[in-house]
Amino acid sequence: MSWLHTASSFLAISQLVFLACLYSVYFPRRLISRLIVLFSICITAYILVRSDVDWPQAVRLLLTILATLAPAVLWVIARYLFEDQRRVHPGVAAMIIFYMVIRTIGLLSYGGSVPRDSTFLYLLYFYIPQWIMLFLACHVVYMACRGREGDLVESRRQVRVPFAIGMGTIVGVIIGSGFFQFGGPQLDTLYFIVIFGLILFVNLAMFRLQNDAPQLIQTAVEQPRIAASTLPTGTVSRHDQQLIDRVLTAMRQERLYAEPGLTIGDLAAKVSLQEYRLRRLINQAMHFRNFNQFLNQYRIEEAARRLRDPEEEHIPISSIALDVGYVSLSSFNKAFKETHGVTPSVWRIQTDAQHFASGGQGE
Structure with a gap:
């Protein structure tokens, strides 16, 4: 089974690399592209930390921290793609910073393991951040699905459901594997296969929309304000x-x-x-x-x-x-x-x- 474990991890990472390269090449120096590259790095870190490689302690901690960052990065991506009012509520920003700081302190204090000697520390360093990560993942799906009916940008409207299903499920797998502490080569192989399939699903959906992708990225970058007295402009038939x-x-x-x-x-x-x-x-x-x-x-x-x-x-x-x-x-x-x-x-x-x-x- 070790060969299947290794093969599935490489397949998943290959799709993540493809996703990152796609946006880096076609949409360079765009914030949304950099966020997608960072998200791909975070998911890759999750795969690597669960691989058979005996990483040095410092490397394993870094990979774990990057994997923990995935829900927050995905939430920001969804905000930029699907929300026309992109201002982040101070409470949400504080919550993201809180869970990242607390989770990092816990990982550094306990060498990447879960604290078992204190219920309070277990809740503080592990359980509470996991619930916040779960909330962010659920809110990503909510943002993607909520505005679909009224979305007038067709490329963005078509990508909402694949994005919600694919990316949301990937982060859900990461959170679930940590929440219930399920592990082992067989389960890790299943996680990698699921990630590979979902990223492939997202890549295929984006490939189908390749002619409309510039409009989607432009929508995520530019948010011009429309005055109340706006009239139709431009040349129309x-x-x-x-x-x-x-x-x-x-x-x-x-x-x-x-x-x-x-x-x-x-x-x-x-x-x-x-x-x-x-x-x-x-x-x-x-x-x-x-x-x-x-x-x-x-x-x-x-x-x-x-x-x-x-x-x-x-x-x-x-x-x-x-x-x-x-x-x-x-x-x-x-x-x-x-x-x-x-x-x-x-x-x-x-x-x-x-x-x-x-x-x-x-x-």
Whole structure:
């Protein structure tokens, strides 16, 4: 069985090397490419540390630390690929730093083994970091699947499920093997075969999208801000312009954006257009990356106007939020602040102050 163990490890590493080289060659000096290379190194380190090689203690510790880093690196990759708002919450950043520091201290203190002499130290150095790693892996799958329905970048939309299945399962294997401390040549061989198959699955999926890969990488790199008053720009065909006018009429005159839970499928049915054509139209002709971003343009535009209107200053902000299509005040506050840089309440106060100042000057 030793030959199968060695062969499976080499096969898995070969796919990881291919993945790293693919992004390094075709997308040099891109942050997302460097992250994918780092992730490949982390998974390779996991394979090497579980191989039959009798590594020096220092090398084994380094490989173990790199393997532990894999869930955090994968989480950052998923954030850059699938989230248009890439700012990392301070709490998540602190959690990642905490688990890496604690896990590293535990490995250095106990020479890479699990502390057994103290329940507290076992929980601190091993069990808690494992749960954080599991949370990050689950959140990767959540991020990849959550926005698929409203994603207007077709290359990114197609890669979400393969990414979630492949990468998430790989990290799950790493966490599971550490969590339950399952080992041995037979199980390690199975881990390596699973990693090989999943990375091959991801590579094949990316190869199928090779013509659209630059768009996917560009989406992950550039995040231009779209103003609330954005109109279609660029050269479009006469037929596309007619379709755009049909969509804009439905949104502005019929206020479809005010319908809570409106999906792109609902809008496609309203304007009598195939869903895939509507996705492509909004993305390529109107320059939106996801459907929520498209809806927020109209919702925030109306909300801002009504918050400026002195005749509506008696209407609660929550009522305005619900009236323009939001299902909760928190989601409205978040979207409004992302667009205008301040919360709706601050926006209304600032507007009232401007009205008062202009009225005072006129007297």
